[in-house]
Amino acid sequence: MSALERNDMQGLLLSAYGHLPWSANVVLRIDAAARARGWLGSLAGSVTSALGKHRTRGTNVALTYCGLRALGLGGAAGFPLAFVDGMASARRARLLGDCGASAPGAWSWGSDPDSVHVLLMLFADEETGLAAALAEHRAAFAANGLHEIVTLATRRHRDGKEHFGFSDGIAQPAIRGERSSEPARRRTNPDNDVAAGEFVLGYRNEYGRLPDTPAVDAAADPGAVLAGAGGGTHDLGRNGSYLVFRQIEQDVAAFWRFLDDRTRGSEGSDSAARERLAAKFLGRWPSGAPLVQAPLADDPQLAAANDFGFAADRRGLSCPVGAHIRRANPRDGFADEAPRQSVRRSNRHRLLRRGRPYGPRIANVLEDDGASRGLAFICLNSDIERQFEFVQQTWINNVTFCGLANEVDPLVGAQNGSGFYTIADDPLRARVKGIPRFVTTKGGAYFFLPGLRALRFLASLEPVAAG
């Protein structure tokens, strides 16, 4: 396979910037195309690439379809329908389970797709560094024809935990043949190796094909900033990716109070039982230890463990079939399917997760403090429909997932209060009933994360005729 062109890729593709724990996601609207192009041009020079080490700061940038048009990109062919539609479109919303309180109409931002154009992602090693970077950028927005829609400050906490209290950011696909995937690879097994083309445009995917890529007329790129793509076109997609961004609010107190209610004994709350049920929902213990390897109790030794499958636990006696991590990546455990075939199938629907928590941590998980908190869910993939949307629709929110009935993901599914959760056991399964929705979508959009040449090309677009 061809080696990745790291110098043309944005850093986020190969790194979660774990050493830059302070971060902010700035959503912008373009009000003046020419000035915004100028801004993008100068930003392109300081965007963090996937080459080398970024010590104290990181900067990455992505654009929505409306954003590309607002910049003046007229005739690019080959953007996928999902990206063109946008996350807030009625069709996408239904498919993603964004209904009721999660419906785009109720979002705090993003329901009008033409108000969301640019996502500027800033990372820093220190809180002050982030504040300084943010202030610098903010000072320049107005002059560059940009309007700040919302900024979600996020943070990777030292313990790596998200708001419900579980370690996050453990399982990631390793890119086959890629050196920077070594840490992810070391923690697991070859089953976790996925073709680069699943995440980066311009490389072969799991089907052995090149992903569809957006292209522009060669005439629109007279300086040949972009690589040629044959047929008189230049490749706008190369070394880029699609970035899914969702602000998912978590009702931490509702979550733990529900679990508390279902595990109360004659002596009242039973914190161990509560935690056990929570682990059954997720598929890992709070430390991160996977249930298939630590079925009975948490085991911090296994906190980062990722070398496991579900084939040996087909019935879900250790990790229930409907648990979050099992729905989000069934690995080798599809019912009635050979483990090898099952892995191959799972690996066509993998996501590079780059999300981080936003909002303050809760002091007492059983007490609602009214604060807004959640996950700034970010994932990268080369085919939104086959990867992110598929995982969300066909696995997470599928009431018939793997032979189950009437239940969706207990942690992040589109619950309506009447769903079940089945926990396999001998001699008989237990069922948790009446699960409410613990998470609510508050905003989001589909972005394109361009390669660096593509960024320079976009910054140099000729103004299009009005109309």
Added chain:
Amino acid sequence: MQHALLRGGPGLVHTQLTMPVRSSVVSQRIFTVVVKACPPRVADLQAFLGALDAAIRAGTETLFSSLEQLHFCSFTIFPDDQLGPSLVFESNIDGSLDDYLAALCRAGAATLHAIFAAGCDYHASSPQPELLQAYLRAHAIRPATAFVGNVGRSVRRIRQEAALVARIEEFLDELAPPRGTAPATIVDNVRAFVRNDPAAHWVWDVQPRLTAADFCARWFSVVAVAAGALALVSLGPLGAYVVALRRRELTDPVDIPGPSPEHVQALTEREDQIVQNHMSSLCYVKPGAFRRRTLKVVLFAANLVARVSVGGKLLGLDSLHFAHWALIDGDTRLLFLTNYDGSWENYLDDFIDKVAAGLTAIWSNTRNFPRTSFLLLDGAKDEKRFKAVARTTQAYTNVWYSAYRGLPVTCIEKNRAICEGLAAAPRTLDSAAWLRLF
């Protein structure tokens, strides 16, 4: 313009209209009608079907739900520049076709009359059940390959079993046996509970689905598949056949513009409303006798394979309720109608992962299918192109009815196994295994 073949020329109307599917309990049939629609009447037809579909969804139209033998039915208008629009009416039913048609045309005379009035050769001036029956029979087509997922399960039984299992699940939640309880004790409790359920007396008569006759039928099918292979050889000296095939595979045009975003939008808008989905597709067979004959042999073989499947599974696919292929318009077009579980993306991925060779062997004989090798290879494995062709040849299903909107194939199978277990002699039942079904 009236297409001669659609008036029922030779090769279209067969004495055997439907495909009875092997079963020890109640057999299922697929009955499909194709008529030429009169272009000036298509707009009205579309509006009428749209209203009918909305009424079904809202629960205000009860014609189809009143037909106790009907699993799924659909109406689809297929537009076509060359042959003009066609209207396809598909029914997946239990038991006798005569009973179904009689009931349908009696209860639905007015509706059917309003629909088929758009047919070029429909001449009744008022709704008349007998005329309608004759008209439907005269336009019936013969499925070349048919598959039924939950073989032997009638609509009534599917609903009864689902309701009973839901009650048992509730009972077990209440019972909440402590760890260590003997499985047999729990099963005894369930039996006592069901015995006291006046709505569940039928369950004691449930027959195990696989009888000795079924086993024989399976073996017979295997032999028949071998016969199919022989038929393939009889396509001509094999070597010459392969050479001819390869020449075509390398030169057949494969480029299509892909589906328009508006078309995909219309299709997806009606998908994923309930657990199941429907897909109607119609495409042109590649010109020439070579492809036509190959396709017929492949469909024949595929039909035999479909007969061997048991337990709701076709070669590992467990999301198909009913599906069939048929050659229509004098074998110039291939019709595919399917009622399946889950999302379209998942369905197509399942196809690609599990039965790509079979699909490729069938669809590679139709226009614009992605490039293949040796009939079975590549083709559907070209995921993006395959999906693009599938969307392009798919038409908007104008009306669709499902008798059990919340039940996937896997769930129906599970309910079946639970009920069969109850009906089995207590000492023959593996109680622990039975409890694992929940």
